[in-house]
Amino acid sequence: MCVQIVLYDAYLLGLRITPCQFFHKLCILTIAHPNGGGYIMNRKQMITLLLLLSIFVGASADANDSQGQDPRSTNTPTQPAVGASGMVSTAHPLASQAGLDILAAGGNAFDAAVAVAAALNVAEPMMSGIGGYGVMLIYDSNKREVRFLDSSGRIPAALNPDVFRAPTPDYLEKRRGAKVVSTPGNVNAWEALSKNYGKLEWRRLFEPAIKLAGEGFIISEKTAAYIKSAFPAFPEYAKDIYGHSAEPLKAGERLVQKDLAGSLRMIADQGSGAVYGGKLGEAIDSTMRETGGFLTIDDLRRNRAEWWKPISIDYRGYKVITASAPTNAWNGLLRLGVMSRFDPIPLGHNSAGYLHRYAEVTKLAYGARLKYAGDPDISPPPLDRLLSKKYWAENAAKINSQRAMPFEAPKVFPGGGQNTTHFVVADRWGNVVCATQTLGNLFGSKVIVKGTGIWLNDSLSYSTFEPKGNPMDAFPGRRKLAGFCPVIIMRDGKPWVAIGTPGGHTIVQTVPQMIMNIIDFRMNIQHAIAAPRISFIEPDVISVEEGVPETVRKELSAMGHNIRIVPRIGNAHGLTIEYDSKGNAIRFTGGADPRGEGAATGN
Structure with missing residues (x-):
């Protein structure tokens, strides 16, 4: 088994991490192989680890000077994980191990994806879970097809959207908490994946998550920081789980979620019906009645x-496939399409000329999103036009290679939150799952179902309520719109790359950059993920990661861009598959984002 821990070479990357984060990563290297034994390091790796250990102990004061900011990407990233019969990459090492355990037990990628999703609910309870929603893009090697599974759910039938509109009293306050909870769909999607494609028994898929929740795990500094930031909004029941003596858990302490273990066990025994009408559903309904939410049983x-059916474009000879509406992943394909009209190689990777063009393309694509995003049942985006070479050429012609165009921002600009998770799984048969799941904001609505450990999403908070009737408005029964963009890239008729990221409004901007890193600049999966990024996330402001050189930032400013330096954008995960002459998958590589604390693991 090969285990790739991004922070393993953190010092060489120039990333700021604390000694506690380093030790957290280091301990993962001793994870037992599912078939017995431990991870065996070669002499070079052992020497590197010992050197890093001495460096981190002596440099703890300097490592803490980031003042709570997320790690930054700067220099050359580490190499990807390598596997011969499968790959799992997730935002938490324990979730990656859960997926690997299922693959080692004879399960396929679809089985492992369910195990990963359940384990992430435990290891990253603030990001996704039973009370959340998301999307999955899958490749079925038997039928040789890519399918899109949507777990976004429908907006509650009892919703009264007028309570969120000005000048209703306290209308802004109502855009958080119980009233913005929408129908969670994740567990239905997990079951659909298992029933249609899985090999192992449903109950087996939850064993890693149940054990992890019941026994607990030591939380990292990052997880502790998330808990601390949301702790004041927690109800007392949640404070008892995530803290003690009215204080949140600290890094190095154990998080035990026994009620969540019970909920996962109930789902394992009863299937999705436990949530969608059973005891867990009744508990959710009761909580909504107590807190004034619109969601009902x-x-x-x-x-x-x-x-x-997913959507796709051809990008320089590769078929790039992603989720269809109600996601706005088409907006990511639009960016790629317009960028295909330029040759990035002479410009150079992350040069001012390259980033300027991408920033301008992003403005044009965002304008199209404002105009065309919507429920495909009501107002489907005109994809035949938006994803046509003619439209791409028309937009490319609008870009001045030397000067930034002004952007008239909407009154309410969408956020770029990182409070979501993405994971990828592939197996020896060539099956692939590329999934993004979320609670919305950190710990979702901050409403937790007492006795279950289940956090509920705040999906409706991402709606745009003014003006009434706009494409992003919310009303009863409508499918929720989302900015997810999971991607599978096909080469010679087989999946070659699977990649995606969290990041709210930034998702459809980050994914195209990583794809261009792979296809245009021929980076490996880890390099492509770790490379610095930009994002247009505020009215006429370009957010630029610290890893973009100062000289480039100054050139962009001279072109008329308003630059804001940020520590991180997204937390991506991806993998690649190589095949022999007979079309059998023989080598896997995996990448995990150094901006987070995840791991890619292969066997």
């Missing part, structure tokens, strides 16, 4: 995970 009973 009838919404849960009506909920179904929905299969849709």
Whole structure:
């Protein structure tokens, strides 16, 4: 087994991490192989670890000077993980190990994806879980097809959107908490994936997560910081789980979630019905009645995970496939399409000329999103036009190679939150799962179902309520719109790359940059993920990661861009697959984002 821990070479990368974070990563290197034994390091790796250990102990004061900011990407990243019969990359090493355990037990990528999703609910309870929603892009090697599974759910039938609109009293306050909870769809999607494609028994897939929740795990500084930031908004029940003596848990302490273990066990025994009409559903309904939410048990009973045909474009000879509406992943394909009209190689990777063009393309694509994003049942985006070479050429012609165009921002600009998770899984048969799941904001609505450990999403907070009737408005029964952009890239008719990221509004901007890193600049999966990024996330402001050189930032400013330096954008995960002459998958590589604390693991 090969285990790739991004922070393993953190000092060589120039990333700022604390000794506690380093030791957290270091301990993962001793994870037992599912078939017995431990991870064996070669002499060079052992020497490197010992040197890093001495460096971090002596440099703790300097490592703490980041003042709570996330790690930054700067120099050359580490190499990817390598596997011969599968790959898992997730935002938490324990979730990656859960997926690997299932693959080692004879499960396929679809089985492992369910195990990963459940384990992430435990290891990253603030990001995703039973009370959340998301999307999955899958490749079925038997039928040789890519499918899109949507677990976004429908907006509650009892919703009264007028309570969120000005000048209703306290309308802004109502855009958080119980009233913005929408129908969670994740568990239905997990079951649909297992029933349609899985090999192992459903109950087996939850064993790693149940054990992890019941026994607990030592939390990192990052997880402790997330808990601390949200702790004041927690109800007392949650404070008892995530803290003690009215104080949040600290890094190095154990988080035990016994009620969540019980909920996962109930789902393992009873299937999705436990949530969509059973005891867990009844508990959710009761919580909504107590807290004034619109979601009811009838919404849960009506909920179904929905299969849709994905969308794709050709990008320099590769088929790039992603989720269709109601996601706005098409907006990511639009960016790629317009960028295909330029030759990035002479410009140079992350040069001022390259980033200027991408920033301008992003402005044009965002304008299209404002105009065309919507529920495909009501106002489907005109993809035949938006994803046509003619439209790409028309937009490329609008870009001045030397000067930034002004951007008239909407009154309410969407956020660029990082409070979501993305993971990828592939198996020896060539099956692939590329999934993004979320609670919305950190710990979702901050509403937790007492006795279950289940956090509920705040999906409706991402709606745009003014003006009434706009494409992003919310009303009863409508499918929720989301900015997810999971991608599978096909080469010679087989999946070559699977990649995606969290990041709210930044998702459809980050994913195209990583794809261009791979295809245009021929980076490996880890390099492509770790490379510095930019994002247009505020009215006429370009956010630029610290890893972009100061000289480039100054050139962009001279072109008329308003630059803001940020520590991180996204937390991506991806993998690649190589094949022999007979088309059998024989080598996997995996990448995990150094901006987070995840791990890519292969066997």
